[in-house]
Amino acid sequence: MNVFFRLTAVSLVSLLPLHASAGEVEVLHWWTSGGEKRAVDTLQQLIEKQGHTWKDFAVAGGGGEAAMTVLKTRAVSGNPPSAAQIKGPDIQEWGELGLLGNLDEVADEQGWDRLLPPQVVDVMKYQDNYVAVPVNVHRVNWLWINPEVFAKAGATPPNTLDELFAAADKLREAGYIAIAHGGQPWQDATVFESLALSILGPQEYHKAFVDLDSKVLSGPGMVQAFSALAKLRGYIDADAAGRDWNGATGLLIDGKAGMQIMGDWAKSEWTAAGKVAGKDYQCVPFPGTQGDFTFNIDSLAMFLLSKGENRRAQEDLARTVMGSEFQEIFNKNKGSIPVRLDQDMSSFDACAQRSMADFREAAGNDGLQPSLAHGMAASSYVQGAVFDVVTNFFNDPKADPERAARQLAAAIAAVQ
Numbered sequence: 204m205n206v207f208f209r210l211t212a213v214s215l216v217s218l219l220p221l222h223a224s225a226g227e228v229e230v231l232h233w234w235t236s237g238g239e240k241r242a243v244d245t246l247q248q249l250i251e252k253q254g255h256t257w258k259d260f261a262v263a264g265g266g267g268e269a270a271m272t273v274l275k276t277r278a279v280s281g282n283p284p285s286a287a288q289i290k291g292p293d294i295q296e297w298g299e300l301g302l303l304g305n306l307d308e309v310a311d312e313q314g315w316d317r318l319l320p321p322q323v324v325d326v327m328k329y330q331d332n333y334v335a336v337p338v339n340v341h342r343v344n345w346l347w348i349n350p351e352v353f354a355k356a357g358a359t360p361p362n363t364l365d366e367l368f369a370a371a372d373k374l375r376e377a378g379y380i381a382i383a384h385g386g387q388p389w390q391d392a393t394v395f396e397s398l399a400l401s402i403l404g405p406q407e408y409h410k411a412f413v414d415l416d417s418k419v420l421s422g423p424g425m426v427q428a429f430s431a432l433a434k435l436r437g438y439i440d441a442d443a444a445g446r447d448w449n450g451a452t453g454l455l456i457d458g459k460a461g462m463q464i465m466g467d468w469a470k471s472e473w474t475a476a477g478k479v480a481g482k483d484y485q486c487v488p489f490p491g492t493q494g495d496f497t498f499n500i501d502s503l504a505m506f507l508l509s510k511g512e513n514r515r516a517q518e519d520l521a522r523t524v525m526g527s528e529f530q531e532i533f534n535k536n537k538g539s540i541p542v543r544l545d546q547d548m549s550s551f552d553a554c555a556q557r558s559m560a561d562f563r564e565a566a567g568n569d570g571l572q573p574s575l576a577h578g579m580a581a582s583s584y585v586q587g588a589v590f591d592v593v594t595n596f597f598n599d600p601k602a603d604p605e606r607a608a609r610q611l612a613a614a615i616a617a618v619q
């Protein structure tokens with residue numbers, strides 16, 4: 204064998220995957236903020252450790268609208284990725300298209316039926332087969348507070364909507380941005396659904412956003428929720444338009460703003476900045492929603508694959524995501540709580556512990572409700588209709604709350 208041939212043979216061997224069945228996983232997601240990236244990197248590392256190749260398919264844009272558009276284009280051209288961040292009722296829509304694979308073998312082996320809350324199992328299955336693996340449980344109805352800013356302004360953490368506006372007044376008088384917000388439709392809807400939950404309570408919230416009951420959608424509670432949204436607009440700074448959610452979190456971290464209304468992925472930014480829950484920042488349930496829990500479960504749906512080794516890599520991806528090691532390190536970085544009911548929470552921070560306690564409690568009554576703004580409650584068409592009405596209202600200082608509530612009911616009826 205000449206030298207050239209030997210060298211080539213050696214380098215080819217070193218290029219071979221670590222084990223014979225190593226394959227590639229291409230994963231579409233929208234975890235692109237500093238904190239989110241740290242979280243998803245942990246998954247990439249665990250996959251690569253098993254010899255597989257990770258092909259990152261990150262599409263920036265909070266809330267995932269842009270990612271879903273790109274995914275549809277790829278799927279239409281017959282070339283979907285192995286896995287994609289698809290959530291809630293959308294999983295059923297993709298299942299109906301016949302594009303999703305079957306994860307039952309991995310699910311049986313790991314006992315997913317036993318490890319997961321039944322509400323989660325239902326969402327991950329299409330026609331009784333697992334087609335997606337759940338990653339985490341995010342809570343949406345949180346209020347984030349910078350305690351130092353609060354102390355300087357003489358404000359106290361609010362428990363009611365009146366107290367929220369009183370704290371906002373103090374913060375504004377002291378020269379701070381009272382409420383850090385980014386002007387994007389999904390962020391407007393995130394704030395709106397927490398206001399609606401606070402005013403309507405969980406049962407009426409359910410009638411509105413899950414049952415799509417037009418009486419509740421256009422009723423007095425919803426009118427009040429729009430009025431509260433209009434009031435809240437007065438506490439947001441003039442540069443909010445187009446700002447990303449993590450930019451808004453940054454305003455709190457930098458001590459420029461006092462509060463942010465956002466799901467607990469906001470915590471990923473605090474964690475990435477080396478800040479400690481309960482000390483550098485506080486999480487309180489959104490005023491008037493104590494004990495309630497609007498959930499947002501991230502999941503990776505798996506597409507049908509033809510290549511055996513990529514199929515095995517895909518199964519390893521699912522197996523890894525449900526594994527305790529991933530559930531712990533990912534969720535600590537992501538701000539969410541583990542989806543496994545048997546996970547040891549002792550090393551998680553104060554916000555995660557509170558989230559888990561409230562999740563368990565809310566699951567025992569009507570307090571556990573799906574987030575509309577994050578695609579858990581209704582189809583993407585309904586979600587889009589709500590985004591349009593809420594954002595148009597939010598951007599028009601003269602808009603009338605009663606008219607907005609009527610428009611909400613009409614827009615939802617039109618897409619059903």
Ligand code: BGC
Pocket residue numbers: 233234239264265266267341448468499500501577
């Ligand atoms: C997703 C989170 C993500 C957030 C911001 C939500 O819809 O569920 O995982 O961190 O959007 O992009």
